[in-house]
Amino acid sequence: MSLEKFYYDNKLPKLFAIACIFWGTVGMLLGVIAAFQLAFPVLNFSEYFPYLAFGRLRPVHTNAVIFAFVGNGIFTGIYYALPRLLKTPMWSNTFGKIHFWGWQLIIVSAAVSLLMGFTTGKEYAELEWPIDIAITLIWVIFGINMFGTILTRRERHLYVAIWFFIASWVTVAMLHIVNSMEFPVSFMKSYSWYAGVQDALVQWWYGHNAVAFFLTTPYLGLMYYYLPKAANRPVYSYRLSIVHFWSLIFLYIWAGPHHLLYTALPDWAQSLGTAFSIMLILPSWGGMLNGLFTLRGAWDKVREDPVLKFFVVAVTCYGMSTFEGPMLALKNVNAISHYSDWTVAHVHIGALGWNGFLTFGMMYWLIPKLFNTTLYSRKLASTHFWIGTLGILLYAIPMYWSAFRAYFMMKAFTPEGQLQYQFIDVVQSTIPFYIMRALGGTIFLTGVILMIYNLIKTAKAGSFVAKEEAEAAPLLKEYNAPTNTIWHSFIERKPLLLLVLSLVVVAIGGMVELIPTFIVKENIPTISSVKPYTPLELQGRDIYIREGCYNCHSQMIRPFRYEVTRYGEYSKAGEFVYDHPFQWGSKRTGPDLARIGGKYGDAWHFNHMLEPSSMSPGSIMPSYPSLFENDIDKGSTNSKIYAMRKIGVPYADNYEAQANKDLEVQANKISKNLADNKINIGSEKEIIALIAYLQRVGTDIKLQSKK
């Protein structure tokens, strides 16, 4: 049989690697800034412009780290490993280039639009609809390129890494499309198609599995290639790969509701979330075991080789997070961790440890290969390793500590039955921990800068190998499978079957949880007094979303005595039926706002938004002076009402004719009320709309109890 000659392209892996490191640095830097903002509110620079306030910066940080840093990391790894595992070049270089530049363009537009305040208000899916469409297109192009490569392969069986790539691709596509269903209001503004409880469930089905199928499974694929390569050891167990691959992708998708424990989500969905999270421990650990056991007989190398050191800690952090995650999914643990810094610590063990360290290890291995040389300095890489580890510890430990502290303070009652601490006391006592955490992040970032220096030096010392020659025999049409293989090897020869099976396996969990929540009415008991927002409140709500208030404030009071005493009656599913999108939030840096309506006077809100610490001494909230200068965008009122009606909010037909008049009447009432308190402000300013919204939140249910 004649061998065919072909070339592996190294240009795209190089480009993706540069993009990965560049965006990684940017994303982590933004994280460090955001971390310092929580300790020093002056760093929000909100007196000068609204663009860098925490509420806008944090989504840029999370999106940059997930989709830019890890995203480009995945593509780097795949564009290098996939051709080699399949003995064929990538299917289309043009598609590869479109993929690369398209993805970078998406990242830039995402960063700019988020800082400008264009956001859907759904965590990790904040990007507005035109960018969502662009992501879909680029993702499809990536998929075509990947499948083109797979279908033109010269290797009969697909290696376990490729199973993970395929499952990740198809699941991310599914998640992105379903969660991004939104009704456009205008260019760069849309409303989520789903409302309230349903929106929350879809969002966390997406959010949880973005972690699973963007941050975890593709990186497991990378681990399966780069770890045995770097250690020069055979993969420990083929059987274990099969068991943990299928069980992982099947079980992962169910666990989303554990982000909504003790909320207004129906009990059965919450319980499914918990039960499946627990079952997820071992499938997740399967990956860790296969990684660590592959190093059997190579542990002496681990002591020497910085690449392996990074891999070992990455895989260990993966194991720790995937044990911690299910523990956090237990109700009583979740009661402590939810809304607290614990969650933040948890995700950073994953992001810094697993994704960060695996990426670093991969880069230290890959860049010398691409430049046909050896690493400039192993010692420097080892230093990076130790600095990085220290950074992770300094990040995580203060966050765990502060979470427990905050929990015990929050739930403390005096013997007389009063809350022992004000919310602000908790905030104040957390600040030192925020500072320590920010320092931990800074140290981690310093390590990354060491790596950049090391890699640049490496690249300069070598010469870039743009093409690598290889040869292999083509696959013959006829193939007689050996009889002694197990059934799974059949699937490994059929990539499309693998794709379809993966989709079926991941679709089950989502459908079982989502469909009943949408069609069974009992899941969201109707509350008759809950009415759609008035036009002014709707405008105010959009300002709330734009400023990213949900990054620090939840709108979901859990049924605990200390929460009900502190915030008011616990939240009910029926209250959120007109909330497109839901704004339950996931972290309480500030107090819950689900019952803020009517708690304070208009004047209090006015002063508070202008200078939070004037009304709440010691507050770390940024001020929002721009709200007092900008006018309400009345031109958008009608299209907003129209869009809302289209997605099921019962505004009367032709209400558009009336909407802006109603808006002005309500605005005048608020500005008159403020004038009574000797505060003069025009009724057309954005602050009026925001006050109107805040005064409405959570009050509908009170009307009912008065009846």
Place this chain on the structure above:
Amino acid sequence: MKQNIKKIVLSCILFSAPYLIMAQNANTNKNVSMDFNWILIVIAFILLLPIYIMSKTFLHALKENLKKTKSNSKTKASLVILLVGLSQFSEAKTFNAIDMSSNWLAWLLVCVIIIETFLIVFFSLQTIKFLTPSAEEEETATSVTAESQRSWFGKIWDKMNRFKPLSEEGDIDTGHSYDGIRELDNVTPPWFITAFAITIVFAAVYLYRYHVAKSAPLQDEEYAIEIAQAEKDNSKLLSTEANKIDENTVVMLGASDIEDGKKIFTQICIACHGPAGGSKAGGVGPNLTDDYWIHGGSIQNIFKSIKYGWPEKGMISWKNNFSPKQMAQLASFVKSIHGTNPPGAKEPQGELYKEESAATSAATDSASVKK
């Protein structure tokens, strides 16, 4: 593969039987505050895993040892009985514990955990003993291979995972080579399968308990339990003299109480009412130092305003934050700053209020509010 699945299913069935019994017995258990106990239960169950592994290893070691020393079956049998008995005991306690009331449960669980820890230590020690060759054995075992020189922990670890010696790796090579990456076909570690089965059983029991047997409280029920408990606890304290104060019985307090009131005031109230209680032009709260009161200026009315608030005007209710005693201190402090006339104070709001003698003030207050 098939074997793995079979094993998982089989262990699931084995593990689930006692759980199911437990779940059904647990109906009576709705009033238990589960918070701490659940953590203990989880710990107890997690500890069962190492016990299981240790006992396996121990038995294995025992067997090996007995083979070598041509066995006396008596020790073997008695040890096995001891072992089985102990593990049965610990499991049984864990299951039964669910039925106990809260305090009981906590203590019992702690005991179970202690016993489990003891078991782990016991097995560890025993295994070491069996695995460390005695002096005479060492003499005979002159040619020891590298594998058998491993530490006792290493040996346990190897057994838990059913590691194949590196030298025999060739036997389990799958023959795959992807870009030079070979794949071995080591068995899935036995403890992995067992633990996976345990989590599946846990999940099934969890769902069964909450949604079929309904023997564990869902969140609304849990909340009702928590509130009932709190009310019971508080009712005793609230009946004490200091906490009986309400808007009808409150009276002006003395200097030390006023000082305590001042502390609260400077911490909380100044945000709206200004550092000296006079608020300011454009300030949120009214001036508390002048003669004019929106909701009445008597100690009783001030107490009432603090306690219930006037939400539509922006004064929030503080009854969840301060005890009646504290609210009385606050009200007294507010009364005490009357007439201090701080600079930049807010203009008068509400009705003119004149201090009357204590005896008649309450009546006049209500009259002036009605006006």
